[in-house]
Amino acid sequence: MSKITEPVRTNEPARVFELFKTMCLIRAFEERAEDAFDAGFVNGSIHQYIGEEAIGTGVCANLRDSDYILSNHRGHGHSIAKGANPEAMMKELMGRVGGTSGAKGGSMHIADFSVGMLGANGVLADGLTMGVGAAQAISLKGEDAIVTVFVGDGTTNRGPFYEALNWAMVYALPIMFVCENNSYASSTMTRSVTAGEGPVARAKAFGMPAFDVDGNDVSAVDTLAADLIGRIRGGGGPQFLHARTYRVKGHISRDKMLYRAEGETEEHWKDEPIGRCAAWLATNGIAEDEVNAARDAAYARIDAAVAEAKEAPFPDASLAYADVQDYGPPEPWAQDGSQDGPQDGSQSGSTS
Amino acid sequence: MTEMTFADAVREGLAEEMRRDPLVWALGEDLSTAHGGTSANQYTGLIDEFGPKRIVNTPISENTIMGAAVGAAVAGTRPVADLRMADFGMCAVDELVNQAAKIRYMFGGQARVPLVVRQAIGVRKGAAAQHSQSTEAWYVHTPGLVVVAPGTPADGRGLLKSAIRADDPVVFMEHKDLWVATGDVPDDEGVVPIGVAKTVRTGNDLTLVSWSKMARLCEEVAETLAGDGVSVEVIDLRSLWPWDTAAVYASVRKTGRLLVAQEAVQTGGFAAEVATDVTEHCFDALKTHVRRIGAPRMPVPYAEPMENEYRVTPERILARARETLAA
Incomplete structure (x- = not known):
């Protein structure tokens, strides 16, 4: 994942092409992870980020290694976008030596502290409370870094969401909350269990600047994230980015999605971010064969990662006792x- | 030595650690108000010395007090989160048990979570069901956590220092009645190691194991039994996880009789762990089966006669001790 650390204005084809490559890498990872799951190589379930790649990609392109992100159960895309190694991640999914978390965590507990990825998480909203703490540590140490927390729309109905937003404002912390609104809380349509006008209105109730963006438009996400992150780095305090998207896959890969209306997924698939981005690149000076080659390269890399992971040994059972506590x-x-x-x-x- | 209250000693310990390490800070409700920790002035004056970035007065947001401590710990600082009472700690069990206790493990050792969470335990007169619980066994049961329950001002100060310096998350449980209890506190650094018990009275006929305020009651019981010519050894565990098995085994091998006293509800309590462990390891040395005493399995009642019915009193410990000695 190419890192673009300067918040350059977007719609510059070379930059968008880099974002495209990151999205392809995430997509390839998620598709091949599902294949590996179906073939029995993944010990637990996987929550895929397919169709939502533009958000993590557009946001993380504006972050530095020294910045922190906190993710959730659907964390593969955030991890790759922040710079985690997909080869190590695939090993983690397959529970092999060399996995990002030493094969102790699996899909839901991928973390890579070396690039500021402080962890995916199996408990919704805990990334928010830990995120404000990480931001407090930055503030206490006088560091030049920020925290970004990724949450879904379903999480906006948990209490810690409100505690953390209030807390972030009270202490004017360097933190951005990114709400990825993919319409579903597990198998429940979020709006069917949610009062009021939604996440933006809820954030604004705390006096937090909150903005809405088309989360399937990677350039739009990139542009807004660059703006908000710039505000935070400038001492502007917490910001809230609400990105509209759609979870084209099930809650987990084996979810048959019996709760969906016929044709609903197919209709939304027309709007998926990689196809949109490819079309934009085609009309903005990036040759089609270049775009196809980039996509092929992403799949080739992930295919190699899968092969490498399958060859890697399982950890010795005695390692189960390591790292419990001192x-x-x-x-x-x-x-x-x-x-x-x-x-x-x-x-x-x-x-x- | 200087005589001071438990609350003052622990506050001094915190201040000394904050002077020693600029990455140590504290967060919790009411920490920077005039009385600094409304229950017992545990933070009085610290805001003046350390400022609002290190003595952080928080909203009533237990999830975030605990969660922020976890996030700040993995991001390189050493927070001391005060949840005021173990009963309120239940509002933050998720962040403590699902996050703090597991982050090092489930991320394959990439991170440590060096935090302390203070949760006061014990019956406080008239405080009833939601301000009087002793939940230490909950956290002993959770892999990844260290649990300490000091019973004297010196141990409170010394164990807080060890807790702050530890790279594991530490649950620091102080008894509310002890806050005003006084005792001698060493004038030197006075660090008390985690996992080391203190034999507060030596004896040959019975081993009495306890912790926190109960250890003080056990000392009273031992004094009473001394009047009967019975020699009781009293061990104050101080740390519950890890606990000092070596000290307890050695004592039981000497006395052949063990009674474990706890203030918490007896069923499923930490005394059961001690009793079972000692039975497994010292069965050959036991003259009678190990006994325990704890509170009845009911919420803490309010009215004084019922509240007293709940309490593990010196009289009740004494009766159980005599039963153990007679068997």
């Missing part, structure tokens, strides 16, 4: 040397 005796079943901490309960220096 304090405490070994578990009775633990094999020699596989658990942290000496028997006397004093602090151990040797871990992981």
Whole structure:
């Protein structure tokens, strides 16, 4: 994933082409992850980001490695866009040595602290509360960095969403909340369980600047994110970006989506961001074969990642005991040397 | 040595750690108001020395007090989150149990979560069902967490220091009645290591194991039994996870009799863990089965006669101790 760290104005074809490449990499990862799941190579379920790639891509293109993001259960796209290694991510999904989280977490717990990706998360809204804390740490340390938290529309009905927005405003923290509105909270249409005018109105109720964008238009997301992130870096305090999109896939890959109207998915698929971006590139000076080659390169990379992951060994079972905590005796079943901490309960220096 | 209250000693400990390490900070409700921690002045004056970025007065938002502490810990600082009472801590169990306790593990060791969460435990007179619970066993049961429950001002100060310096998340449980209790506090740094018990009275006939305020009651019971010519060894565990098995085993191997006393509801409590563990490891040395005493399995009642019915009193511990000695 190419990193574009300067918030250049978008609609510049070379920049949009870079965004396109990142979106293709995410799409290829998600499609091949589903194939791997169907073939029995993935131990748990996967929540795919297909059709929503423009949001994570457009936002993260404006972030630096030193900036933090916090993701949610649907975190593959955010991770790749922030610079996490797709090869290591595929190993994580397959539970192999070399996975981003040492094969301890799987799809829902991908993290790459080396690029500021502080973790996907299996509990909705917890990224918000941890995000304001990370922003407080930045503020305390006087660092020049910001935090971005990705949440879905369903999460706007959890209490910590309100606590965190209030908190961010009270302490004027360097944080951006990105609400990816894909219409569904698991299998429930979010608007059927949501009062009021929606996420933007809710954010504005806290006095937070909140903006709406077509989340399937990667240039539009990029432009708005650049603007909001620039405001935050300039000391403007929290900002709220609401991106409209649609979850073309099920909640998880094996979800048969029996709750959807006939033709609904197909109608929305016409608006998916990669096709739109390709069409824009075609009329803005990027040759079609260049675009196709970029797409093919993304799939080739991910295919190679899948092959590499299948070849990688599973971790030794004794590693299950590592990284629980520094304090405490070994578990009775633990094999020699596989658990942290000496028997006397004093602090151990040797871990992981 | 200087005599001071538990609340003052722990506040001093926090201030000393904040002076030592600029990445240590505290957050919670009412921390920067005139009385700094409405329950017992645990934070009085700290805002003046450290300012509002390090003594953060928060809204009533337990999810975010705990969640922000987790986020700030993984982002390189050492927060001390005060949830005021273990009962309010339940509002933040998700952030503590699902996030703080698991982040290091489920992300494959990429991050540590060096935070302290203060949750006061114990029956406070007239505080009834939602301000009096002792929930230490909940967190001992959670992999990833350290749990300490000091019972003296010196241990409160010394264990808070160890908790702040630890890279694991630490649940620091202080008894509300202890805040005003006084005791000698060392004039040096006085760090108390995590996982090390203190044998507060030596004896040969019975081992009495407890923690927090109950350890003080056990000392009273031992004094009473001494009048009967019975020699009781009292161990204040101080840390519940990890707990000092070596100290307890050695004592039980000497006395052959063990009673574990806790203020929490007896069923499923930490005393059950101690009792089972000692039975598994010291069965050959036991002259009678291990006994425990804890509160009845009911919410804490309000009216004084019922509240007293709930309490684990020195008289009740004494009766159970005599039963253990007679068996």
